[in-house]
Amino acid sequence: MKRISLTQHLIEEQRQHNTIPAELRLLIEVVSRACKTISHAVGKGALGEVLGTSDASSENIQGEIQKKLDIISNDILLEANEWGGHLAAMASEEMESIHPIPNRYPMGEYLLLFDPLDGSSNIDVNVSIGTIFSVLKAPPGMANPTEQDFLQPGRQQVAAGYAVYGPQTVLVLTTGNGVQSFTLDREMGSWVMTDSRAQIPEDTKEYAINASNARHWHPPVSRYIDELQAGVTGERGRDFNMRWVASMVADVHRILTRGGIFMYPADARDPGKPGKLRLMYEANPMAFIVEQAGGAATDGRHRILDIQPEKLHQRVAVFLGSKNEVERVTSYHNEA
Numbered sequence: 001m002k003r004i005s006l007t008q009h010l011i012e013e014q015r016q017h018n019t020i021p022a023e024l025r026l027l028i029e030v031v032s033r034a035c036k037t038i039s040h041a042v043g044k045g046a047l048g049e050v051l052g053t054s055d056a057s058s059e060n061i062q063g064e065i066q067k068k069l070d071i072i073s074n075d076i077l078l079e080a081n082e083w084g085g086h087l088a089a090m091a092s093e094e095m096e097s098i099h100p101i102p103n104r105y106p107m108g109e110y111l112l113l114f115d116p117l118d119g120s121s122n123i124d125v126n127v128s129i130g131t132i133f134s135v136l137k138a139p140p141g142m143a144n145p146t147e148q149d150f151l152q153p154g155r156q157q158v159a160a161g162y163a164v165y166g167p168q169t170v171l172v173l174t175t176g177n178g179v180q181s182f183t184l185d186r187e188m189g190s191w192v193m194t195d196s197r198a199q200i201p202e203d204t205k206e207y208a209i210n211a212s213n214a215r216h217w218h219p220p221v222s223r224y225i226d227e228l229q230a231g232v233t234g235e236r237g238r239d240f241n242m243r244w245v246a247s248m249v250a251d252v253h254r255i256l257t258r259g260g261i262f263m264y265p266a267d268a269r270d271p272g273k274p275g276k277l278r279l280m281y282e283a284n285p286m287a288f289i290v291e292q293a294g295g296a297a298t299d300g301r302h303r304i305l306d307i308q309p310e311k312l313h314q315r316v317a318v319f320l321g322s323k324n325e326v327e328r329v330t331s332y333h334n335e336a
């Protein structure tokens with residue numbers, strides 16, 4: 001079977017559809033190269049002394065203790081992307097404020113956001129983790145990038161993707177023309193296309209939610225989950241199965257592969273607390289990918305990609321995956 005590489009795919013996209021300007025293509029190549037380096041570090045595990053928390057036991061802006069790999073991955077992405085000339089600035093889950101490109105390098109026209117290491121709680125137990133990224137266009141004529149320049153709704157993303165570091169390392173990418181997957185050929189060191197058009201089935205019998213929070217859920221979420229759990233004799237007339245990896249990348253990757261619905265709702269613990277996941281570097285890139293694969297993504301009421309961000313590290317409730325299920329749970333919220 002003839003397979004094509006990521007580079008070949010990006011060049012063909014540029015030629016045939018004109019969806020990828022050369023600068024964006026090169027930027028995606030740099031990010032994908034950084035993901036290769038992260039994959040290598042992840043694969044070393046205890047041998048590379050990359051497990052556990054950082055010596056400084058530092059906390060990030062979200063109040064989470066940083067793992068060594070959170071910091072290593074963040075540094076790898078910064079280092080790889082600083083000098084390429086394609087970016088005006090970067091932003092990350094692990095950095096409080098934006099990271100402008102140092103003066104010694106040329107400034108490009110894109111903004112890059114990332115969750116350098118998603119699924120931190122799974123690092124030390126050898127369960128799939130990943131990297132999530134989102135690319136925005138910098139506002140025209142911008143001289144000194146500010147946080148404000150990043151606060152664009154997700155529908156303005158020009159590219160988004162993730163790498164999942166599991167039994168295989170797989171890069172999933174969209175530039176607005178469907179979703180493609182590339183498996184890392186570890187011997188050759190290259191990304192090889194293994195799915196040219198990922199599609200999420202509209203219906204599913206599988207759902208993902210952290211059920212330990214059930215007592216805090218709002219009524220529309222409890223109603224929806226109760227119906228799923230009632231199984232074949234209940235309202236839905238069929239049994240549903242549950243999966244929760246606790247790495248968003250791995251849960252979304254399963255949904256991209258065989259369908260399903262993923263939920264991280266807001267709950268009643270802290271009124272007004274809008275869920276756990278971060279809009280700019282988790283929800284938006286995943287929503288772009290899911291929509292491009294025929295699925296849907298909402299915050300329970302609105303399309304995620306239409307949300308106007310107010311803060312870089314803003315959190316948001318997330319319901320994404322198989323369209324008919326996302327529409328159902330969204331309608332329960334909008335009825336309430």
Ligand code: AHG
Binds near residue numbers: 115119246
């Ligand atoms: P991160 O490791 O980047 O902070 O993200 C963790 C997120 C996400 O990957 C996952 O879906 C969720 O946290 C799991 O949360 P629970 O531990 O509450 O299940």
Ligand code: MN
Binds near residue numbers: 120
């Ligand atoms: Mn984290």
Ligand code: MN
Binds near residue numbers: 115117119
């Ligand atoms: Mn994450």
Ligand code: MN
Binds near residue numbers: 093
């Ligand atoms: Mn993270």
